[in-house]
Amino acid sequence: PxxxxxxxxxxxxxxxxxxxxxxxxxxxxxxxxxxxxxxxxxxxxxxxxLHYPTEVHAMRVRVGVDYNVPPNRVKDALTRAAQSAVNVLAEPKVRVFLVDFADHAVIYEIKYHMGNHSRINETNDAVRTNVWYELKRQRIRIPFPIRTLHLERHAPRPVEEGQEEARAILRGEPLFQCLSDDQIDSLVKQSDLNHFGRGERVIEEGAEGDSMFILLRGAAEVLVSKNGSAIPVATLRSGDCFGEMSLLTGEKRSATVKAEGDCYVMEISKDVMGEVIRESPDCLKQLSEMLAKRKMETEGILKDLATSSADQAAKQREYTATFLRRLKTFFAL
Structure with missing residues (x-):
């Protein structure tokens, strides 16, 4: 009708x-x-x-964005741009979808709602204009169709963004104080740097694991399962490490870590760590002592005033010996 x-x-x-x-x-x-x-x-x-049952209706605008920019960052920028455009209604809220991977750009679709359709030209103009300015401010490029010629040359591996941050974090991490600067450099150069998008799980509770992570940028939520529900217990920030027990002993993941926003992390694998440990066997004892101390802290033994110093020392020796055996077994030493 x-x-x-x-x-x-x-x-x-x-x-x-x-x-x-x-x-x-x-x-x-x-x-x-x-x-x-x-x-x-x-x-x-x-x-x-478009005016039935009311004149409020959805319209869509597409824009292509550089492949190098993380999708969640683009979605946030496009949402801000469209929300502030003239004639765009506050409700229903603006939505942004990644709809295609084209030859020269990642294609996003902005879905917004407007009233009387007679204002469509002004509204689309306002949305597109705001998009241009917002992407310009965020240093996000709108590419144009190009043909790129790649020449294969055997060049040295470039220094990846984030490696310097990782070196500084590892040098301050007690678990790695037994390593020399050269060993830490080797560890960083051979490890992987990865992006995780908002809501993605970096590790999952109960999963097998043999690596640890350094959170270089962003924030992540730590959750543990209790009575069938995921309970938030902590928030990780830039500079925090997690997953070290799985890296050093092969234990299953004790918690889920989920990205709160876009995160940039370094993952240190068992193979990379094993190579460093084989070059520095003296590190095994120090790592065992550190893991034993962390286990005692987790169990509350160090805070328990009823536990005598002699009992604490005995427990420390017991746990250290246990972790030393596990490390040797896990890394086949």
């Missing part, structure tokens, strides 16, 4: 209903062009009434 003043989409044509009579329906486009469509023809067409 439609009435005078409604906006219709008939085929690929948008127009406002100006007159309905027994012979035809008269539409007027945004360019002021009048179209008389015979009623026997219009009933054969697919008609979308």
């Amino acid at each position: 439609y009435k005078v003043t409604d906006w219709l989409k008939v085929g690929d044509t948008y127009g406002e209903v100006m007159e309905i009579n027994w012979r035809s329906t008269r539409l007027r486009t945004n360019d002021g062009i009048y179209l008389d469509i015979p009623n026997n023809e219009i009933v054969k067409s697919t008609i979308v009434n």
Whole structure:
């Protein structure tokens, strides 16, 4: 059903209903062009009434963005741009979808809601204009179609962004104080740097694991399962390490770590760590002592005033010996 003043989409044509009579329906486009469509023809067409049941309706605008920019960062920028555009309604909220990986760009679609469709040109103009300025401020490039020629050359491996941060963090981490600067450099150079998007799980409780992570940028939530629910217990920030027990002993993951926003992390694998330990066997005892101390802290033994110093020392020796055996077994030493 439609009435005078409604906006219709008939085929690929948008127009406002100006007159309905027994012979035809008269539409007027945004360019002021009048179209008389015979009623026997219009009933054969697919008609979308943009003003039914109310004039609030969704429209979509697409934009291509550089492949190097993380999708969640792009979505946040496009959402901000569209929300502040003239004629875009606050509710329903603006949504942004990644819809395609094209030859030269990642294609995003902005879905927004507006009122009277007569303002479509001004609204699309406002959305696109805001998008340009927002992406410019965020240093996010809108690429144009190009052809890139790649020449294969055997060049030295480039220093990846984040390696210096990782070196500084590892040098301050007690578990790695037994390593020399050269060994830490080797550890960092051979480890992987990865992005995790908002809501992605970096590790999952109960999963097998043989690596640890350094959170270089972003924040992540630590969750543990209790009575079938995931309970938040901590928040990790830039500079925090996690997963070290799995790296050093092969234990299953004791918690789930989920990215709160886009995160940049370094993952140190068992193979990389094993190579460093084989070059420094003296580190095994120090690592065993450190792991034993952490286990005692977790169990509350060090805080328990009822436990004598002799008992604490005995427990420390017992745990150290246990971890030493596990380390030797895990790394096949």
